[in-house]
Amino acid sequence: MRILEGWETLSQQKQAAVMAFLGSLILSLLAFYSDPVINRDGMLYIDMARSIAEHGGNVEQFNWPFFSYFLAGVISISPFSDTVTSMMVVSLFSAGATALLAVLLGSMTAKRFVFLAVLVALAFPGFNDNRAQILRDWPAWFFSLGAIYAVIRFDETLRWRYALAGVALLLMGMLCRLEVAGLGMALGLAWGLKGVDASYLCWAAWW
Numbered sequence: 001m002r003i004l005e006g007w008e009t010l011s012q013q014k015q016a017a018v019m020a021f022l023g024s025l026i027l028s029l030l031a032f033y034s035d036p037v038i039n040r041d042g043m044l045y046i047d048m049a050r051s052i053a054e055h056g057g058n059v060e061q062f063n064w065p066f067f068s069y070f071l072a073g074v075i076s077i078s079p080f081s082d083t084v085t086s087m088m089v090v091s092l093f094s095a096g097a098t099a100l101l102a103v104l105l106g107s108m109t110a111k112r113f114v115f116l117a118v119l120v121a122l123a124f125p126g127f128n129d130n131r132a133q134i135l136r137d138w139p140a141w142f143f144s145l146g147a148i149y150a151v152i153r154f155d156e157t158l159r160w161r162y163a164l165a166g167v168a169l170l171l172m173g174m175l176c177r178l179e180v181a182g183l184g185m186a187l188g189l190a191w192g193l194k195g196v197d198a199s200y201l202c203w204a205a206w207w
Contacts (some may be wrong), residue, residue, distance in 0.1 A: 012111045013103045019118045020102035021095045027122065028091035031131035038083060042134030046086050049075055066175040067136035086134050093138035098127060100145035104152070136176045143173030144183050151187045 010018070038046070049071035071086055078085040098121050105117035121127075130137065150166035153159070166187065173180035 012109075012114050013106055016102040016106035016114050016118050016121075017099040019115070020121045021099040023118065023122045024095035024098035024127075025091060027128065028087075028094055028131050031128075032087050032091070035132040039133040039135070041136075042086065045071060045134055045136065046082050048072075049086070050082050064136075064178065067139065070139070090134050090138045093142045094127060094131060097138065097142040097145055098122060098124070100142065100149055101127075104145065104149060107152075140173050140177040140180055143169045143176065144180055147173065147183065147187060151190060155191075 045068050048065060048068035052065075052069060052072035053076045071089060074089055075082050075085050078088075080088070101124060102118045102121035105120055106114045109117045127141075147166045147169040150162045150169060154162035154166065170180060170184045170187070173183070
């Protein structure tokens, strides 16, 4: 009963985030269980992370190695194997990205239909097609959606902490994929064109 009472006290956005996060973890578990073969890029990231964790690494084989450095840090403290640890990391990033997408959709949905926003986020083809793959796109998508959320919140509240958070998230996303810089330019345009609803420009940039 306490769990149900606590659930009822959560805001619409928090309910959407929790449902989408847990649902995404389940989908990722099923995806890795049904397709345990690691993709080619994933093997590269894991090999580089293992090399970095053990010997300092040789990043010449890949010119944008932040994700492998991040994996190396997690692998060095994880009690699980390198592969399982990498799967867990991307599963958490995918869950975070799915939760953020559900929050953004849920904010434009009536509370009684928030579950539909969650279902849309969980059914998002771009995510589900890659759930069984270890990709640097997952943290890039997570940080990008986080930046979009921060900019929308800044547009609504004019609190600079959201603007600073958005900049930090964009920089983190760019460390994973340089293409996130394009999203940063679109978000800057959204702020510059104050007569236009920032959310529309943010969604246009994302899609």
